[in-house]
Amino acid sequence: MKMALLHTKDALEPPVDPVIGQLDAALKSGGHEVTNLVVGDSVQPLVSSLTENRPDIVFNIAESFAGKSALESNVAALLNLLDLRYTGSSPAGLILAGDKTLTKKVLTFHSILTAKFATVFRGAVDWAGEIEFPLILKPPQEDGSLGITQKSIVHDVRELLETISSLQEEFQGPVLAEEFIDGREFYVGVLGNSDVKAFPIMEMDFTGYPEGRPKIASWAAKWGDEGDEKGAEFEGTRSIFPTNVSEELATRMQKVAVDAFQALRLRDYARVDLRVNAKEEIYVIEVNPNCYLEQTAEFASAAGKAGIDYNTLINRIVELANARYSR
Numbered sequence: 474m475k476m477a478l479l480h481t482k483d484a485l486e487p488p489v490d491p492v493i494g495q496l497d498a499a500l501k502s503g504g505h506e507v508t509n510l511v512v513g514d515s516v517q518p519l520v521s522s523l524t525e526n527r528p529d530i531v532f533n534i535a536e537s538f539a540g541k542s543a544l545e546s547n548v549a550a551l552l553n554l555l556d557l558r559y560t561g562s563s564p565a566g567l568i569l570a571g572d573k574t575l576t577k578k579v580l581t582f583h584s585i586l587t588a589k590f591a592t593v594f595r596g597a598v599d600w601a602g603e604i605e606f607p608l609i610l611k612p613p614q615e616d617g618s619l620g621i622t623q624k625s626i627v628h629d630v631r632e633l634l635e636t637i638s639s640l641q642e643e644f645q646g647p648v649l650a651e652e653f654i655d656g657r658e659f660y661v662g663v664l665g666n667s668d669v670k671a672f673p674i675m676e677m678d679f680t681g682y683p684e685g686r687p688k689i690a691s692w693a694a695k696w697g698d699e700g701d702e703k704g705a706e707f708e709g710t711r712s713i714f715p716t717n718v719s720e721e722l723a724t725r726m727q728k729v730a731v732d733a734f735q736a737l738r739l740r741d742y743a744r745v746d747l748r749v750n751a752k753e754e755i756y757v758i759e760v761n762p763n764c765y766l767e768q769t770a771e772f773a774s775a776a777g778k779a780g781i782d783y784n785t786l787i788n789r790i791v792e793l794a795n796a797r798y799s800r
């Protein structure tokens with residue numbers, strides 16, 4: 474098939490994101506003719522490329538438009554308007570999962586546990602649950618731990634007000650305050666549509682995390698820190714296949730992941746991030762419909778553990794998408 478691999482331009486900025494080459498090779502191994510297509514800052518060139526050289530299907534990993542995560546769903550919406558087939562979730566799914574507050578509202582309706590929360594926008598309270606400190610504060614429409622640092626965790630009113638005001642200033646948007654779930658963190662990859670399967674669970678191992686800090690996958694943990702403690706959170710975290718999780722808990726986590734995927738009307742694939750407290754209650758932290766498909770990242774690693782190698786996985790996503798359209 475004629476395929477366009479659609480991604481943002483920052484994936485091509487040094488250091489070039491390895492996922493582009495990996496996907497390109499995997500799709501070619503599936504017999505597809507692959508063209509790279511970049512979502513830039515304006516829509517016209519994109520529309521021209523897509524209409525002048527119409528692909529049979531778009532492999533869509535564009536997570537933003539013009540650098541804005543909040544516009545992610547509009548890229549998929551554009552593909553819909555151009556009547557193109559594409560992999561991954563629809564605009565509706567991307568909007569629901571792309572907004573952590575909306576996600577929580579939908580999951581709660583389906584009796585899927587998420588941390589209790591409050592939201593504030595321009596000083597006004599939008600919703601205030603019966604929440605207790607400590608809380609974690611975040612911009613609800615960002616990703617990649619943008620805006621998440623040790624200061625995101627607040628223990629009293631003074632810290633709460635300070636962090637709300639700095640987040641509002643930085644992101645010019647609402648702030649989501651959630652109860653901090655103290656416990657282990659897990660990632661569950663899911664794949665499928667009519668028959669959705671969860672991969673083996675992965676855990677964010679915080680064993681090497683700096684002493685005395687609340688254990689979170691902060692910006693610094695994911696990408697490395699430029700500050701004094703260079704790399705301490707980054708060096709102290711890694712994803713592993715845990716060996717000390719009961720079969721019962723693992724199965725429950727997989728069920729929660731599949732339920733969340735379906736509740737948010739996602740398609741083809743996603744990665745669900747969970748936290749589990751001491752009572753083994755499972756909380757959904759967020760759902761990533763457009764999760765990172767790099768070969769060594771959680772989603773593809775977990776697929777590998779399930780016996781699905783990288784090329785098979787990527788081409789399975791294409792088959793799943795095609796099957797939706799040919800129904």
Ligand SMILES: Nc1ncnc2c1ncn2[C@@H]1O[C@H](COP(=O)(O)OP(=O)(O)O)[C@@H](O)[C@H]1O
Binds near residue numbers: 611619
């Ligand atoms: N309610 C919470 N309780 C405990 N830790 C949390 C909570 N929410 C987020 N975190 C921590 O912050 C990290 C990033 O938060 P997340 O909501 O997944 O944002 P992003 O979309 O940027 O990945 C999580 O991986 C987790 O370590």
Ligand SMILES: [Mg+2]
Binds near residue numbers: 746
């Ligand atoms: Mg996350």
